[in-house]
Amino acid sequence: MLHPGAGSSRRGPLTSRPLAAAAAAVAEDPRAPAVEFSDPAAVLARLMDLHGSISLARELSLLERPPAPSAPAATEGARAAVRALAADRLGELTAALDQLFSAPFQRRNKLPDAPAVLATLEQTGALLPSRGRGALAAAAGQLWEPFGELATRTLGRVRQETHALREELAPSLRALGPAAARLERLDAAIASATQKRRERALGELVPGLSRGFARGFRAAVLALPDAVEVEHVAGWFGRDQWLGREVQRMELVVQAVLAHEAGRLLALVDGAAAGAPA
Numbered sequence: 001m002l003h004p005g006a007g008s009s010r011r012g013p014l015t016s017r018p019l020a021a022a023a024a025a026v027a028e029d030p031r032a033p034a035v036e037f038s039d040p041a042a043v044l045a046r047l048m049d050l051h052g053s054i055s056l057a058r059e060l061s062l063l064e065r066p067p068a069p070s071a072p073a074a075t076e077g078a079r080a081a082v083r084a085l086a087a088d089r090l091g092e093l094t095a096a097l098d099q100l101f102s103a104p105f106q107r108r109n110k111l112p113d114a115p116a117v118l119a120t121l122e123q124t125g126a127l128l129p130s131r132g133r134g135a136l137a138a139a140a141g142q143l144w145e146p147f148g149e150l151a152t153r154t155l156g157r158v159r160q161e162t163h164a165l166r167e168e169l170a171p172s173l174r175a176l177g178p179a180a181a182r183l184e185r186l187d188a189a190i191a192s193a194t195q196k197r198r199e200r201a202l203g204e205l206v207p208g209l210s211r212g213f214a215r216g217f218r219a220a221v222l223a224l225p226d227a228v229e230v231e232h233v234a235g236w237f238g239r240d241q242w243l244g245r246e247v248q249r250m251e252l253v254v255q256a257v258l259a260h261e262a263g264r265l266l267a268l269v270d271g272a273a274a275g276a277p278a
Contacts, residue, residue, distance in 0.1 A: 022256035026208025114234035180272035
């Protein structure tokens with residue numbers, strides 16, 4: 001799995017590249033170019049609605065107030081400790097996700113094996129010569145359920161753990177000094193103002209994966225021989241076969257969301273630590 005900060009930690013608290021990669025991974029037309037904005041103002045404008053704009057303006061007016069009396073400058077050790085904590089926690093999360101996708105069909109992930117997939121095909125009538133789109137759609141829906149649960153659970157873990165780390169780091173970041181405290185408050189204000197549209201974009205990822213799964217499933221079933229045996233279905237599980245590719249697509253989406261969330265957090269920590277002595 002990619003390092004969570006790769007290509008993003010210097011792009012500011014709103015990074016479009018990882019989410020553009022996630023959107024491209026679930027796009028119905030794989031040839032469609034991923035939209036990326038190099039101008040942070042353009043990214044911010046796309047992520048805010050009217051309510052978010054008003055909320056951010058209110059928070060910015062509060063940030064313009066004169067700062068409180070300055071505390072002693074943070075030591076290099078304090079700045080290094082904040083950086084180390086962020087890097088360690090994100091590294092642990094990255095390693096856990098690497099392990100998950102290194103063996104995605106292990107029992108605890110509750111994904112079906114080849115005999116279970118074949119049984120679903122037979123029960124739904126997807127292998128009958130008279131099958132219609134309804135039978136294929138029913139089979140695809142049943143097979144997708146455990147994959148969808150894994151995708152939803154994994155993406156939820158990424159969001160939950162990075163949010164918890166952000167909350168844990170906030171007091172330490174504010175303690176680095178007035179400049180760091182102001183940056184932390186600004187980052188929180190931007191996150192709040194853009195939350196709805198970011199959630200909407202992230203909410204499209206699992207349905208997008210589901211649609212890609214259904215398309216790949218239909219093509220794979222139509223390519224099966226007349227007499228289907230379990231070994232034919234077992235061939236779908238290879239990394240270069242349709243089911244293996246769908247799991248890789250899921251991993252790519254998870255990587256992209258982790259890069260987005262971790263990149264924002266690492267940019268905040270780097271910025272706060274760099275500005276701490278001010």
